Amino acid sequence: MVPEDVKVFVDKDLREARFNRSTLAGAVMRGVDVDGLHIDAPWLAEGTLLVNGVDVVPLVEAELDRRFPGRDLRQAGEPADLRAGWAAAERAWAAAVDRVLAMPEGAVDVSIDGEWSFAQTLRHLVFAADAWLGKAILRLPQPFHPLGQSHVEYETDGFDMSVFATEQPTFEVVLRVRAERQAMVRDFLATVTPDLLAESRPSAWWPEHIVSVRRCLHVILNEEWQHLRFALRDLDAQG
Template sequence: MTTYSGTDEFEGATFVRASFKGATLRFSDVSGVTMRSVDVGGLDIDSHDLFFGSLFVNGVDVVPLVDAELNRQFPGRELQKAETPEGLREGWVAVQAAWQETVAGTPPELVDAHVEEEWSLVQTLRHLVLATDAWLRGGILRMPQPFHEIGQIFTGAEEMGFDMSIFRAEPPAYDEVLAVRAERQQLVTDFLATATPELLAEERDNPWGGDDWHPSVGDCIRVILEEEWAHLRYVRRDLARLR
């Protein structure tokens, strides 16, 4: 099967009576794509950025419908948008309870298993360590080097110039991942315990750089919550397939 990587040759192209059956698109830009009179049986779309835009199916923007359904499937998820300290604390408790259920219910033989090019449970927990480090330790607390060495960074970070020497080359043991993850969870719990509306409103720099967005402390916490819920969904989806 042919793989097209790093290409823009299809931008603005028109495909007529072409077959994309069984094709896979990863880390690709399909914004503004128009599809008419197409067969979409079994079409599977997964986009973390879905809720920042629109997706029209037969003239209906389905983004609000998807958002509402995910809130139904994951009670407490709606609190990732909370504006108050109380709401954020409640949202954090909800997502951590959901994660505890998933981790405790995963058999040992599946913690390192993964579907296709997706992350395993262990890798996902390592990424959530990194997300907490970036947005709490780095963004909010302004630590110069906030990252733990077992963190799992996003695909393409090295190509963006990120210093990968921060991270350990050999994968850590599962028990160590759980221990570091628990420490980072407690950091968020402790921070939220004393957070005030005034603190949440304070401005910070984007921990990933750039001058176009200066998040508030509350924004940083909301990003952590979004990461927690999104990756919980991914892990539960993949574990269901693995089982």
């Protein structure tokens, strides 16, 4: 029996409906027409998704790893594997940058369905490196570059993030700052040791939550691969 507080939809037409930043966790769909259904769930690997009784998460993850060589190392545990994973991410992003530069002028600033543009995505990856390497791991006194693009306005631990997203730099400047942050991660990984990976740090945004240096690097790598997929998806939409 379905609990009384559960929302039930029977014989409803939800064709073309859009759900953004919503939760359907635990939802049950039976006898539904899902032809053309498009699900984009960045955290899919952390749970299950049953289709006709089959958990399709491993299938989706395997296909994404096939499409993005090196993505399977985003949760690597050893220094050499993390270095290889980062090198793969850099190569993949270099190809994406070459692609967008070959597109018509202004392609880097096009937003599809309200998502970040290509330039904004690179700025967010600057922010991610600053948060999880500069702040969480290295504990730099001022880890953030003003070009970094965050999801929301932060003001935490004395770092006022509210003005960062107001900057409108040229794409050349974005590429330069992005390259600097890529080099920062690369240089750190070049000498990281298993002992250092196991060290504890306060999480970038929740200092009461203690995580390992390895986990901080995993966040950075996850950000790289997730946003690459988003960026390529939106470049495809531009034609």
